[in-house]
Amino acid sequence: MSAVTEVAAGYRASRTLPLRVEALRQWRRRRTLVMGGVLAALPFVMIIAFAVGGGQDGRRGGDGRITLIDTATASGANFAATCLFVSAGFLLVVPVALFCGDTVASEASWSSLRYLLASPVPRARLLWSKLVVALGFSLAAMVLLPVVALAAGTAAYGWGPLKLPTGGSLAAADTVPRLALVVAFVFVSQLVTAGLAFWLSTRTDAPLGAVGGAVGLTIVGNVLDAVTALGSWREFLPAHWQFAWADALQPQLEWGGMVKGTAVSVSYALVLFALAFRGFSRKDIVS
16 A cells, blocks of 8 residues: 655745755855955955065076966966965865855754754755855855955056966966866865765764864875875875866966866765765754
8 A cells, every 4th residue: 555645735845945045044144254254355465465575576486486476466367366376275175164064064053954854845955955055155255266366466466468487478368267267177176175064064963073074184185195105096186186277377278187186076076965965864853
């Protein structure tokens, strides 16, 4: 005898917890505003630092090589690229871990998770809404930094071609598309951190535990990538490809490293997201 499931008239699971509602809830959180303020302030802090310390403007460092930081004051585009360079390794990891790790765990810590599911919001729908919004805010954070840096850098150093540390330059008209490609790759490379944070968020009631765990595991990945004794095994680490976006800032665009890095990051992220959905669907919600 088959079971009969009664559904209230007018109820649609797809209409529960709309994305705009979840986005507004997350937008009003203090940590969202604080993180946005920190990222927006970084370019101005760097401008002050270059003004106090004196911009290199393409002069060679002590070892005779020109680095991306040495060309930071050459133009607004160079300054934006430098801001991405100094922040991609760690600073941009924090908002991704924060937005994705604070999703489900925060609801559990407030003892509101079970009430959301009793609304009733299907578990898959709850996770999907929170994941999409978290990734959206993560992407917005990564876009905010270079946009502010490009505007502030152009005001401080002028608009011009992107001077390359390896020699030559990119035309001013090509800099914005190349920087957009860089931001896209940085976002994809951070999907592993997003997956770790989101999975941990479904396993714990402590938001800081999920956020800190994701940041900690990301740091461990960076440390392992620095162990040259691992040889070619490092290519399976997402951290190994985190700066492959530098190939986008070359006279001839190189796709090899970015394609490999994208494949590794997306593969890890899909597994972690799947684990999060699978585990949460079977979890006994008591908070």
